[in-house]
Amino acid sequence: MPLPRVEAANALPLLTFTSQFLPTSLPSLQFEHAQTLASYHITLESSSTLTSTDFTACFGLIATTSASAYSGSSIGWSPAKKRKEMRLPDLRYLIVKSGASTAADKVEAFLSFMITYEDGHEVVYCYEIHLSGDLQGCGLGRHLMGIMEELGRKVGVEKAMLTVFLENEGALRFYERLGYVEDEYSPRPRKLRNGVVKKPDYIILSKQLER
Numbered sequence: 001m002p003l004p005r006v007e008a009a010n011a012l013p014l015l016t017f018t019s020q021f022l023p024t025s026l027p028s029l030q031f032e033h034a035q036t037l038a039s040y041h042i043t044l045e046s047s048s049t050l051t052s053t054d055f056t057a058c059f060g061l062i063a064t065t066s067a068s069a070y071s072g073s074s075i076g077w078s079p080a081k082k083r084k085e086m087r088l089p090d091l092r093y094l095i096v097k098s099g100a101s102t103a104a105d106k107v108e109a110f111l112s113f114m115i116t117y118e119d120g121h122e123v124v125y126c127y128e129i130h131l132s133g134d135l136q137g138c139g140l141g142r143h144l145m146g147i148m149e150e151l152g153r154k155v156g157v158e159k160a161m162l163t164v165f166l167e168n169e170g171a172l173r174f175y176e177r178l179g180y181v182e183d184e185y186s187p188r189p190r191k192l193r194n195g196v197v198k199k200p201d202y203i204i205l206s207k208q209l210e211r
Helices: 005-011 014-021 052-071 079-086 140-155 169-177
Strands: 030-032 039-046 091-098 107-118 121-131 159-165 202-208
Touching: 005 107, 014 039, 014 140, 039 140, 052 079, 052 091, 052 107, 052 121, 091 140, 107 140, 121 140, 140 159, 159 169
Parallel strands: 121 159
Antiparallel strands: 030 039, 039 091, 091 107, 107 121, 159 202
16 A cells, blocks of 8 residues: 555655655756845755754754744743754755855755644645845745745645744745735634633744645
8 A cells, every 4th residue: 555645755765755856957946146146056955864064054044043033932942952853854954055066065044844744734844944144035035935835736735834933023924925824723812711811922824735
């Protein structure tokens, strides 16, 4: 009996997964900054093939751009827990580096995602998307999200999902422009025993993917 869609995709070695769902010849794996004309290349890695140097660079981007938001939330900020999450077996990374495709280049941005189940639905879940300062607002974020969504379509999952802090209004607007809406399973405000209504500090967004 063949494996279910999610398990089958996650069982594929990285090279096979890449050849099936993200051929290296795709133009979308190149990106040019509209203002500076600097060129960037995008590669797909798994949590096990990501080098220690690139892993450290990705963690540094998270810490720089989001540690304070995590610290002020109900989720909290734990470097050890975040590093452990980044090594989840089924997590994959879109790694952005400048110039020609060489392993030594510095990681300028990345998006991590997982083909998984969420409340019984087959989804591609965006775990993290982080860009260095000079790459913010140039269209790269939209570009990376587009690649992830196309991967989801090719795998055949139902929707793309992500979690975002409510205080991050810029990110909320960004995802709304991409067609994301509050998911039916996003946490709702709850009333405590003393009558106080406690609102969640994050929201789960989703976008249907046409197969």
